[in-house]
Amino acid sequence: MEVISTHNQLLKNIETFEKYLKDKQYDREKTLKLIKRGACFVVYKANGEIKFAPSRFLGYKNNSLKLHTNSVVKDGRITNPAISKILNETLFFYEELEQKFLKYCKTLGIEPDNKKRKYWNSIAKLRLEIPDYSVSEGSLYLKTHLAKERNRFVVALAKANFKNEHGKLFCEACKENHLEKYGKDYEGCIEAHHMLPVSKMKEGHKTKAKDFVMLCANCHRIVHRKNPWLTTIEEIRKIVQKTKRG
Numbered sequence: 167m168e169v170i171s172t173h174n175q176l177l178k179n180i181e182t183f184e185k186y187l188k189d190k191q192y193d194r195e196k197t198l199k200l201i202k203r204g205a206c207f208v209v210y211k212a213n214g215e216i217k218f219a220p221s222r223f224l225g226y227k228n229n230s231l232k233l234h235t236n237s238v239v240k241d242g243r244i245t246n247p248a249i250s251k252i253l254n255e256t257l258f259f260y261e262e263l264e265q266k267f268l269k270y271c272k273t274l275g276i277e278p279d280n281k282k283r284k285y286w287n288s289i290a291k292l293r294l295e296i297p298d299y300s301v302s303e304g305s306l307y308l309k310t311h312l313a314k315e316r317n318r319f320v321v322a323l324a325k326a327n328f329k330n331e332h333g334k335l336f337c338e339a340c341k342e343n344h345l346e347k348y349g350k351d352y353e354g355c356i357e358a359h360h361m362l363p364v365s366k367m368k369e370g371h372k373t374k375a376k377d378f379v380m381l382c383a384n385c386h387r388i389v390h391r392k393n394p395w396l397t398t399i400e401e402i403r404k405i406v407q408k409t410k411r412g
Contacts, residue, residue: 167226167227167229167233167237167239168226168227169225169226169227169244169245169248170224170225170226170227170245170248170249170252171227171248171252172252173252175227175228176208176224176249176252176253176292177292178228179219179223179224179225179226179228179229180208180210180212180219180224180292182229182230183197183219183223183224184212184217186231193231196231196235197231198274198275198276200220200222200223200234201218201219201220201271201274201276201278202271202276202277202278202279203220203278203279204218204220204221204222204278204283205220205242205281205282205283205284206220206221206222206242206246206257206283206284206285207219207220207221207263207267207283207284207285207286208220208221208224208249208253208285208286208288208292209263209266209285209286209287209288209289209292210288210289210292211289211292216266216270216289217270218266218267218270218285221242221245221246221249222234222241222242222245224245224249225242225244225245225246225248225249226245249286250286253286253288253292255286255287255288256286257284257285257286258284258285258287259282259283259284259285260285260287263285263287264283264285267283267285275391320373320374320375320378321358321378323375324358324375324376324377324378324380325354325356325358325380327375327376328380334353335353335354335356335380336356336380337356337380337381337382337385338379338380338381338399338402338403339379339381339382339385339389339399339402339403339406339407340382340384340385340406342382342385344356344382355383356380356381356382357380357381357382357383357386358378358379358380358381359378359379359380359381359386359389359402360373360377360378361377361378361379361396362377379399379402381402385402385406388405388406388409389402389405389406392405392409393405
């Protein structure tokens with residue numbers, strides 16, 4: 167892969183990176199992983215918001231996720247000098263930018279790797295008006311895959327047992343009560359979380375109604391993003407509370 171050599175080539179890669187952040191779920195998740203694992207970042211401003219993109223993606227001419235994923239040559243020792251030359255800036259650790267980066271990651275819903283990061287203080291030089299990309303959705307397609315079977319009956323039974331025991335359905339992590347908050351029509355909008363992830367179940371595993379905890383959609387998503395293999399409701403409460411405080 168050829169290393170970038172002009173300001174325009176750098177801007178083009180930033181626009182591509184921004185597009186992936188707004189694109190379909192698969193591309194967005196892969197892009198978030200690049201941010202999460204990155205060590206050296208170009209700082210830019212897009213539509214008034216300060217953002218960060220990793221040098222190992224931006225440093226190669228006309229880069230794309232496909233090229234980046236398939237390439238065995240992704241070396242910061244090559245891309246970093248090229249970006250420094252274009253920006254006429256030294257790559258350095260800035261405490262202020264580190265705090266802005268951590269705040270940016272929080273808005274993206276990711277927790278960056280615990281490592282020492284460096285930045286080009288390039289905000290003033292890289293101000294973009296990124297168009298609001300639209301993507302095609304809604305087309306019908308045939309999708310075939312193997313998936314582990316889920317039994318909806320035992321989920322319904324778990325919810326019924328929980329309601330019989332407590333008199334109502336509510337989130338066991340944050341205590342949110344859909345009946346009180348949204349009204350009777352939305353009382354059942356609670357999610358049953360498997361304490362043993364389906365992905366870890368062996369074929370023929372027997373799930374019981376008591377093997378679930380009740381979570382609202384937000385807490386359920388936090389648990390699956392952070393650690394879906396927690397074994398007690400106390401552990402789930404701790405990680406949810408820590409995430410919401412953080």
